[in-house]
Each structure stands twice: as structure tokens, then as C-alpha cells.
Amino acid sequence: MYLTDLTIAEAAVRLERREISSAELTNAYLERIERLNPSINAYVTVTAERARADASRADEEIAAGNYRGPLHGVPIGLKDLYDTAGIETAGGSKILKGRVPEKDSTVARRLAEAGAVLLGKTNTHEFAWGVTTNNPHTGATHNPWKLDRIPGGSSGGSGAAIAARMAAGTLGSDTGGSIRIPSALCGAVGLKPTFGRVSKAGVLPMSWQFDHAGPICRTVEDAAIVLQAIAGYDPDDFATVPVPVPDYLAGLEGGVRGLRIGVPREQFFGLLDAEVRVAIELALETLSGLGAEVVDVDAGFRRETLLKAWLVCVAESQALHAEWFPSRKDEYGEDLQQTLSGPLPDAKGLADAYRASYDIKEGVRRTFEVVDLLVTPTTMRTASLIGEEEVEVDGFKMSTGGAFAQLTMPFNIAGVPAISVPCGFDGEGLPIGLQIAGGPFEEAKVLRAARAFEMG
Structure with missing residues (x-):
């Protein structure tokens, strides 16, 4: 199995046991991004130096017995709407080109605190306003299943990165379907949580009433792992609600009998x-x-x-x-x-x-x-x-x-x-959601x- 074929859950087990290192895993993803991104255009910014530093720190912490949980040392991508300190966040626009935030969005900070490794920022439809991720400023993102097809939008870069195994997990945003549409068209799993479940502080807005933040991953288990890290009340986002965050993995295998x-x-x-x-x-x-x-x-x-x-x-x-x-x-x-x-x-x-x-x-x-x-x-x-x-x-x-x-x-x-x-898939081999x-x-x-x- 290639390292980039591991789900978050599978990689987490191997990282905790030190059967693989975060450095190995991160380099495998960076090499894949270098090879595939020119044809897919899932990433608009690749933070290779930052990723290797994150991975090295994760390996040192895990070796010292300070394992933080299933995202520790796992490489992820963030949609180019999430503020990241010292890294450009332009929302796929020309208007905000060169905008470098001074601090992380709440969700980016929570992922960093969970030990995740940041691979870079993924492409989005301009200011998240569209379903194709055919961006006039950063270029079109291509669906890895068929390069002449859209990946969906506006989180098309995040969906394509998952489909092409260029990240173990990603974050998107969803105002009218922008997490779920790319997930459906790229054969990924995408979760839009309840409004107020995940903070949007430091996320470039499209609509105050309808915006949501959430994960796009390879499996439902992986989506639960990411949601666990980012969910919860945030005083910097008035819309979040102080509702207790359950253990999303605890009942995951409970099935649907009786529902x-x-x-x-x-x-x-x-x-x-x-x-x-x-x-x-x-x-x-x-x-x-x-x-x-x-x-x-x-x-x-x-x-x-x-x-x-x-x-x-x-x-x-x-x-x-x-x-x-x-x-x-x-x-x-x-x-x-x-x-x-x-x-x-x-x-x-x-x-x-x-x-x-x-x-x-x-x-x-x-x-x-x-x-x-x-x-x-x-x-x-x-x-x-x-x-x-x-x-x-x-x-x-x-x-x-x-x-x-x-x-x-x-x-x-x-x-x-x-x-x-x-x-499933249609007759052309394209995913259905x-x-x-x-x-x-x-x-x-x-x-x-x-x-x-x-x-x-």
C-alpha cells in the first residue's frame, strides 16, 4: 500500500505505533502534489517547508510519548478561505491577492493544536460563489476521475485533492452545497455540520446566514475524526452554540437498524x-x-x-x-x-x-x-x-x-x-453521491x- 492510500484512521494507528513517521507520510503527499497538481490544480499554495516542519515536530512529540490523537502528524489541506497566519488567504480572488493574515482562523488553529500537518491551500471558486471551481484568476480545478470535467464547487480543490490522494483530509466551506457537491462529483465524503456546530471565525464569508465549515475526506470515519477536532463553541463566532460535543467515533458502527x-x-x-x-x-x-x-x-x-x-x-x-x-x-x-x-x-x-x-x-x-x-x-x-x-x-x-x-x-x-x-458510478465512470x-x-x-x- 502506498502511504497516500492510507485513510486518516489507518495512518493514525501507524503513526502512534511509530510504524511510519509523519515525515515519510508528508513527503509522500508532497511528492504526489508535485507530480499531479500541474494537471489537476487542486492547490493554489503548497506550504512544503511548513509541512516538513510540522511533520518533524509531530514525530518528536510522538516519540516523546506526547501523542495528541488521530490527527497528530496527518497531512491536510485547507480551502483558500481559511485564514492561516503568514500564508496568503485570497479566497480565489484577484481582489485579495497578497492578503496574508496575522492569525489563524479558529478551525485552522484547532487542527494545528490536534497536530495536523498543513500541506497548503486548496483552490476555490472565486469568493466561493459557484459550483464549478472554474476560477478566472487561479485557473480551473480538474476532476481527477476525468480531467475535462468539473470537480464541483466551490470547494473543488479540496474535493479533487482527496480524490487524487493529495491530502489525507481537507476542509471546505458550504453555503449552498459547496462541501457536498465536490464530494459527490469527486467520489469523496463531505459533511456540512449543523449551523453553529463549527466556528467560521477567520473564514472569508459568502453569507452570514447560510455559511458552514466542515470536512471533505476519504471515509466517513475520517470525517468524524476531523469534525471531532474542529467542532465546538467559539466566542469569536457569535453563531456557534455552547452545545456539548459528543464522541463522534463512539457510536459510529451502530448501524441503521430501527432508524x-x-x-x-x-x-x-x-x-x-x-x-x-x-x-x-x-x-x-x-x-x-x-x-x-x-x-x-x-x-x-x-x-x-x-x-x-x-x-x-x-x-x-x-x-x-x-x-x-x-x-x-x-x-x-x-x-x-x-x-x-x-x-x-x-x-x-x-x-x-x-x-x-x-x-x-x-x-x-x-x-x-x-x-x-x-x-x-x-x-x-x-x-x-x-x-x-x-x-x-x-x-x-x-x-x-x-x-x-x-x-x-x-x-x-x-x-x-x-x-x-x-x-456508485455512471456509465462514464464518474462518481454519484x-x-x-x-x-x-x-x-x-x-x-x-x-x-x-x-x-x-
Whole structure:
């Protein structure tokens, strides 16, 4: 087995026993990045010197008996939205090129305290505003499964890094699906926690209401390990909640027997590529065979309500960029220019948008009064060609944003945890994702179900 084939959990066992060193593991990843990144463009910054120093320190600490836990000495990548002291954080933009924070984001600090090794910063759609990671400033990230395809976005660099074995684990951010979409299209595991479960302090924002931070990893177990390190109340983020953080690994193997799983067909199954539909139906059969009760439910919202609620995100982004836009309009990519140039809703329109988001939150959360989990496709189709502005879904033309974010957005608006796990491939060998969502702060249950499906 190549060192870069080890999951976080597998590497952790070997590092603690000193069967391998963090230096060996880190160098293996750095060599792979050097070889593959020119064709994939998952990383915009590689911190090789910092990584080797982190690894050397981890080896010394482990040898001295000061083992910190399963991330100690494990190499990771961070999306280029997470502030890192002394390392450029530009959010994939020209506007913030050369911006070097003086301190780490809370999550970057918590990972460092857990002993993780920082390999570098991963590519993102400009200011996280898109689903393709086709970035006009840092270049397009390519899907490792087929280099002419998108990896998804906006955390496409993080998803591609996992698929290409260029990191043991990564962090993404998720406003409308930006952790789960790349995970689905790249065959990775991506978890968007409950709003308020993980701090966003020091993470470049897209929307105050809908932004989430979370892991993209190779396995559900690895996602649980990373979540354990980064979850918890942070006084620097007003949105975090002082809710106790459970042991996410303790019940991971508990299975789904006895769980009631809801399938919201009206909201999530109306338009799907045929191969995606078949894969999801087979996944539901698997969960049923593992002992779950699978029932059809109504998720409590309508598509028109979803589109209206999304205006909250647009309005907040326009406010966030008012310092630079339109005065520095030419420094933005064309797609983001269009988003930021759109008309702002008036007071009534904005009030209606906030009311729509409240209605979605209420509808989704009430569903968890009758079921334990919701299971849906993550995306309507598999990865499209780089550069396509419109894509086809089951014979219908639609925007890339609609095709890839429409099934993930509701759980950002509702603020509940949702994970994407691989559930097969289409005829071209491209990955398909299964999405599992749970009630507020029920990440442990979501992870347990995802693990049961993953293990089959």
C-alpha cells in the first residue's frame, strides 16, 4: 500500500505505533502534489517547508510519548478561505491577492493544536460563489476521475485533492452545497455540520446566514475524526452554540437498524439523470436491507420557496462586496460580476426572502419529528464538462448552478447537518453521491447512517 492510500484512521494507528513517521507520510503527499497538481490544480499554495516542519515536530512529540490523537502528524489541506497566519488567504480572488493574515482562523488553529500537518491551500471558486471551481484568476480545478470535467464547487480543490490522494483530509466551506457537491462529483465524503456546530471565525464569508465549515475526506470515519477536532463553541463566532460535543467515533458502527429514514421524493427526486436515480434507489434498498425503515415523506417546502429564500444569500453577498464592487468591478470574474450586478430586492422582497428561508427551516426541521433522517441524491447528475454554462439533466437543459446546488441548498437554509457519501458510478465512470441529512446537532446519527451505508 502506498502511504497516500492510507485513510486518516489507518495512518493514525501507524503513526502512534511509530510504524511510519509523519515525515515519510508528508513527503509522500508532497511528492504526489508535485507530480499531479500541474494537471489537476487542486492547490493554489503548497506550504512544503511548513509541512516538513510540522511533520518533524509531530514525530518528536510522538516519540516523546506526547501523542495528541488521530490527527497528530496527518497531512491536510485547507480551502483558500481559511485564514492561516503568514500564508496568503485570497479566497480565489484577484481582489485579495497578497492578503496574508496575522492569525489563524479558529478551525485552522484547532487542527494545528490536534497536530495536523498543513500541506497548503486548496483552490476555490472565486469568493466561493459557484459550483464549478472554474476560477478566472487561479485557473480551473480538474476532476481527477476525468480531467475535462468539473470537480464541483466551490470547494473543488479540496474535493479533487482527496480524490487524487493529495491530502489525507481537507476542509471546505458550504453555503449552498459547496462541501457536498465536490464530494459527490469527486467520489469523496463531505459533511456540512449543523449551523453553529463549527466556528467560521477567520473564514472569508459568502453569507452570514447560510455559511458552514466542515470536512471533505476519504471515509466517513475520517470525517468524524476531523469534525471531532474542529467542532465546538467559539466566542469569536457569535453563531456557534455552547452545545456539548459528543464522541463522534463512539457510536459510529451502530448501524441503521430501527432508524426511520424519510425519502422526500417531491422536493428531491423530480428531475434526475437516469443513472443517478437508479443508484439512489439501490442505496435506499441497501439501507432498508440493513434494518432501516424507509418511508416517503414531504420535506415541507416548494421549489419556488427555495429560490425566493436564496435571495438572502445574494443580498448578503452584495453587501459583503460593497467595499470593492462596483468600484473594482474589472477585478472580478465574469460570473461573479453578474451575480453582484443583479438588482437588490426592496424591503418587502428582502422580508419575503427571509420569511421563505424561515418557512424552509421550519418545514425541514418538522420533518425530523416523524423520521430520524432524510436521504436524497446529492446532485441531479454527475460532473459536467469544464466551461459548460448550461448542462443537461434527463433531457432538460438547465444552469450548472441549478443542476448541482438545488438538492443541497435546502439543508443550508434549514441549518441542519448533511453528508454526501459515494454510492456508485455512471456509465462514464464518474462518481454519484448519496445525501443523508439529520436534525439539528445530530451529526452523530448522520455519520452512523453514512458509515453503515459505506460499509454496506
